[in-house]
Amino acid sequence: MELELLKVHGSMNTFYLLEAEEHESHSRLAVELCRQDGSADGLLLVAPSQRAAAKMRVFNRDGSEASMCGNGLRCVARYVCERDGIEEAVIETMKADLHVKKEPVLEDGIEMYAVEISPVSFRLEDLPMAYGNHSEWILKPLPFISAEIPFTAVAVPNPHLIGIVPAVMQKDSSHQKEWAELFNGPNEYFADGVNVSYASKAGEGIFVRTFERGVGFTNACGTAMTASALVSCLAGIVPYGEVAVYNPGGMVKCSVLQKGGSFELRLTGNATYVSRHRFLWEEGTGEGRLAASDELGEQALYEKFIEQVSAITHQFV
Numbered sequence: 001m002e003l004e005l006l007k008v009h010g011s012m013n014t015f016y017l018l019e020a021e022e023h024e025s026h027s028r029l030a031v032e033l034c035r036q037d038g039s040a041d042g043l044l045l046v047a048p049s050q051r052a053a054a055k056m057r058v059f060n061r062d063g064s065e066a067s068m069c070g071n072g073l074r075c076v077a078r079y080v081c082e083r084d085g086i087e088e089a090v091i092e093t094m095k096a097d098l099h100v101k102k103e104p105v106l107e108d109g110i111e112m113y114a115v116e117i118s119p120v121s122f123r124l125e126d127l128p129m130a131y132g133n134h135s136e137w138i139l140k141p142l143p144f145i146s147a148e149i150p151f152t153a154v155a156v157p158n159p160h161l162i163g164i165v166p167a168v169m170q171k172d173s174s175h176q177k178e179w180a181e182l183f184n185g186p187n188e189y190f191a192d193g194v195n196v197s198y199a200s201k202a203g204e205g206i207f208v209r210t211f212e213r214g215v216g217f218t219n220a221c222g223t224a225m226t227a228s229a230l231v232s233c234l235a236g237i238v239p240y241g242e243v244a245v246y247n248p249g250g251m252v253k254c255s256v257l258q259k260g261g262s263f264e265l266r267l268t269g270n271a272t273y274v275s276r277h278r279f280l281w282e283e284g285t286g287e288g289r290l291a292a293s294d295e296l297g298e299q300a301l302y303e304k305f306i307e308q309v310s311a312i313t314h315q316f317v
């Protein structure tokens with residue numbers, strides 16, 4: 001079977017996007033694509049939905065399925081809006097139907113999309129995380145990791161563990177890697193694994209680096225950046241409202257609003273098309289070959305944008 005794929009990224013968190021009916025072989029397809037293209041972090045499947053403009057499913061590099069992907073949803077939002085000639089839509093995801101919207105194109109020609117990040121839960125059972133008889137863990141050191149770093153466990157709805165660290169600690173990610181690898185193998189705390197982020201104050205905003213479940217370190221993780229913006233507001237590091245979030249792959253804006261006892265979160269950033277590919281796929285054997293690539297010229301524009309934020313990101317990477 002010949003598949004038509006689009007290579008896309010949000011903040012250099014890179015995916016192959018496929019529009020197709022849902023099929024059990026898509027997890028294996030994700031593994032095979034990421035094996036052949038080491039720059040890819042996973043597969044975004046755009047499938048028909050009974051109740052929304054489309055359904056997004058997300059497969060990590062190791063083939064595991066995630067309930068949500070913020071950077072991926074921006075790319076799916078662009079794909080669906082351009083396909084249907086619309087400027088906003090609702091996209092079905094594993095746990096919620098989410099509103100997405102086209103934003104003004106940046107002056108250097110970068111397509112921008114805003115996506116809702118929801119639902120938000122601090123209940124440990126929603127990650128899941130097991131730690132004694134605690135039901136939440138917000139801005140407190142986890143004694144088995146460090147006596148100094150305040151950690152927060154939050155589901156948006158995929159699971160995140162976020163530590164607020166001094167900027168100097170971002171230069172060497174070995175501490176973060178050690179714990180993230182432990183929590184994403186057999187362990188007593190996170191039965192389904194967890195995305196582990198370290199966040200620090202950066203300029204007027206924050207910088208976030210994430211070790212993703214099912215992938216490893218990525219250039220950026222949209223749900224992690226939005227959850228980190230929320231945690232940074234709770235910690236008083238930045239004010240509520242729009243938070244600039246720098247990452248190894250660029251910069252996004254995360255809006256954090258408090259409504260009664262709950263939070264409304266939104267993630268705005270680039271949705272870049274890198275190239276078009278054909279993939280010759282033997283569903284039976286799980287083997288395939290990335291056959292051809294047409295570069296789409298958008299990546300050069302994005303690289304100029306990265307240069308503009310490099311004065312801040314270079315302090316951390």
Ligand SMILES: N[C@@H](CCC[C@H](N)C(=O)O)C(=O)O
Nearest residue numbers: 066069070071158221222223
């Ligand atoms: N990169 C994504 C998150 C992808 C899923 C994550 N690895 C998980 O397993 O929860 C993002 O941009 O949010």
